[in-house]
Amino acid sequence: MHDPKYLSKEEIEKILTSPLSNEEITKCRENHLLVNSRQEVITGGTEPGSVYFKTIEGRQILDCTSQAWVFNLGHNNPDINYAISVQSKETTHTWSYFLTPVRVRLANKLAQIAPGQLKGGKISVNNSGGGLALECAIKVAMINNKKGDQFIVFRRGYHGSSLAMMGASQRLPMRFSGFGLEHWIKTFYPYCYRCPWNYTEGFEGKRDKSCNLECLEMVRQQIEMYPTSTPIGCIIEPMQGPGGQIPAPIEFLIGLKKICELNKIILIYDEAQTGFGRTGKMFATEWYASIYNKDISPDIMTLTKGAAAGIPIGITIASPKLRMLTEFEDHSTFSSPGLAMAACLVNIEILQKNRIPDNAAKQGNTISSFIKDLSEDIPQIGDVRGPGLFIGVEFIKDRESREPYNDLLEKLIHIGWKNGIFFGEQMQIMSTAGYFIQNILKIKPPLIINDDDAVRICELFEQSLKEALKSL
Numbered sequence: 001m002h003d004p005k006y007l008s009k010e011e012i013e014k015i016l017t018s019p020l021s022n023e024e025i026t027k028c029r030e031n032h033l034l035v036n037s038r039q040e041v042i043t044g045g046t047e048p049g050s051v052y053f054k055t056i057e058g059r060q061i062l063d064c065t066s067q068a069w070v071f072n073l074g075h076n077n078p079d080i081n082y083a084i085s086v087q088s089k090e091t092t093h094t095w096s097y098f099l100t101p102v103r104v105r106l107a108n109k110l111a112q113i114a115p116g117q118l119k120g121g122k123i124s125v126n127n128s129g130g131g132l133a134l135e136c137a138i139k140v141a142m143i144n145n146k147k148g149d150q151f152i153v154f155r156r157g158y159h160g161s162s163l164a165m166m167g168a169s170q171r172l173p174m175r176f177s178g179f180g181l182e183h184w185i186k187t188f189y190p191y192c193y194r195c196p197w198n199y200t201e202g203f204e205g206k207r208d209k210s211c212n213l214e215c216l217e218m219v220r221q222q223i224e225m226y227p228t229s230t231p232i233g234c235i236i237e238p239m240q241g242p243g244g245q246i247p248a249p250i251e252f253l254i255g256l257k258k259i260c261e262l263n264k265i266i267l268i269y270d271e272a273q274t275g276f277g278r279t280g281k282m283f284a285t286e287w288y289a290s291i292y293n294k295d296i297s298p299d300i301m302t303l304t305k306g307a308a309a310g311i312p313i314g315i316t317i318a319s320p321k322l323r324m325l326t327e328f329e330d331h332s333t334f335s336s337p338g339l340a341m342a343a344c345l346v347n348i349e350i351l352q353k354n355r356i357p358d359n360a361a362k363q364g365n366t367i368s369s370f371i372k373d374l375s376e377d378i379p380q381i382g383d384v385r386g387p388g389l390f391i392g393v394e395f396i397k398d399r400e401s402r403e404p405y406n407d408l409l410e411k412l413i414h415i416g417w418k419n420g421i422f423f424g425e426q427m428q429i430m431s432t433a434g435y436f437i438q439n440i441l442k443i444k445p446p447l448i449i450n451d452d453d454a455v456r457i458c459e460l461f462e463q464s465l466k467e468a469l470k471s472l
């Protein structure tokens with residue numbers, strides 16, 4: 001690293017790392033934050049690349065959230081930290097219309113690893129995340145399909161909280177709604193465990209054997225039989241994350257792709273959560289290809305979260321056959337983010353060289369199998385969904401009614417924290433009548449967890465669940 005010029009190293013370190021006083025924390029909490037719902041102060045990983053983080057009181061917590069599914073290589077990964085320190089000596093930012101070495105390298109790399117028909121595709125990067133990456137995808141769809149500006153989106157989907165993407169997402173507990181709601185045509189996601197057509201044997205993201213894909217037929221009718229609203233694109237998470245860890249069955253995705261092709265509709269996959277190894281493959285699109293030998297790749301894919309293993313980034317990959325945006329159409333100040341692009345490049349190399357997605361598949365299988373075995377004795381575990389470390393556990397009051405067991409989820413997360421483990425939860429699904437559903441636990445630790453970590457997660461899950469059940 002170069003020596004600092006305006007301040008001494010000690011001065012800079014003091015600004016950033018001197019111990020916080022209780023007074024500073026209270027002042028900030030009470031006066032200065034727009035959002036502050038939790039009391040804990042987190043100071044970082046317990047060691048470089050760890051799956052545990054520390055609280056200011058010195059507690060060590062096993063992180064099953066990777067901090068919003070971002071730290072796929074663990075907290076403060078040393079390789080990522082080294083990558084950004086190397087890149088910071090080159091450049092951290094330029095106008096987005098200049099090429100820089102790191103931008104050239106990343107675009108070429110992403111085009112090379114993109115799945116199916118996205119291979120060799122066109123890339124846009126931003127420093128703001130998945131919502132903006134999707135807005136870029138929507139713009140690309142609109143210049144390639146000029147018939148309109150409406151999009152098919154799915155219930156329980158989540159695509160960001162910008163005012164545009166809020167409208168495309170499931171209704172959330174907010175006191176305002178998104179802008180431009182007329183752009184979104186919402187239809188049913190293939191949520192086989194709670195099928196609106198009353199097929200009851202859909203588990204683990206797979207269809208009931210007797211299902212006739214009625215939900216797909218609804219999409220077809222929305223597109224083909226209502227000419228007053230002509231969607232030009234379709235945005236889907238091939239495996240819904242925030243809505244409850246729900247993989248779409250392969251038959252739905254094959255059918256959706258066919259309907260889109262037939263009607264010249266641009267298919268957009270939001271792989272914010274499933275990209276970069278979480279499912280056991282680099283992308284969910286590849287997971288389906290490897291299990292079912294089917295190419296279901298979309299026209300455009302968006303990525304964020306673990307893409308740069310802790311540094312903010314959003315990525316849009318469009319098929320080579322699509323026309324690209326002009327400079328102004330794709331402008332944002334921070335769309336050539338040097339540090340994020342360096343981190344993303346190094347992350348890809350680490351994932352590939354160390355076969356990290358294979359580890360996610362292996363450890364995920366250990367945890368999912370353990371919970372499935374446990375479900376034989378605990379009827380409140382209704383469905384356990386993977387794949388890889390993209391795990392969802394759905395809690396119900398009983399197997400007959402499958403009534404969502406919100407209280408159990410809340411208790412389990414609370415008790416888990418006390419026991420030293422931090423689990424994630426599905427976003428709240430709001431009803432207009434004022435009640436909500438939130439009954440799905442998420443287990444999505446860093447992808448680098450080892451065998452001991454996986455066993456520890458199983459033990460703490462079982463212990464915390466049993467304590468939660470006892471307390472209710």
Ligand SMILES: Cc1ncc(COP(=O)(O)O)c(C=O)c1O
Binds near residue numbers: 158160242270271304
């Ligand atoms: C599936 C999915 N899409 C899009 C987004 C939005 O990403 P961001 O918050 O970076 O805008 C998220 C964020 O949670 C997400 O989970």
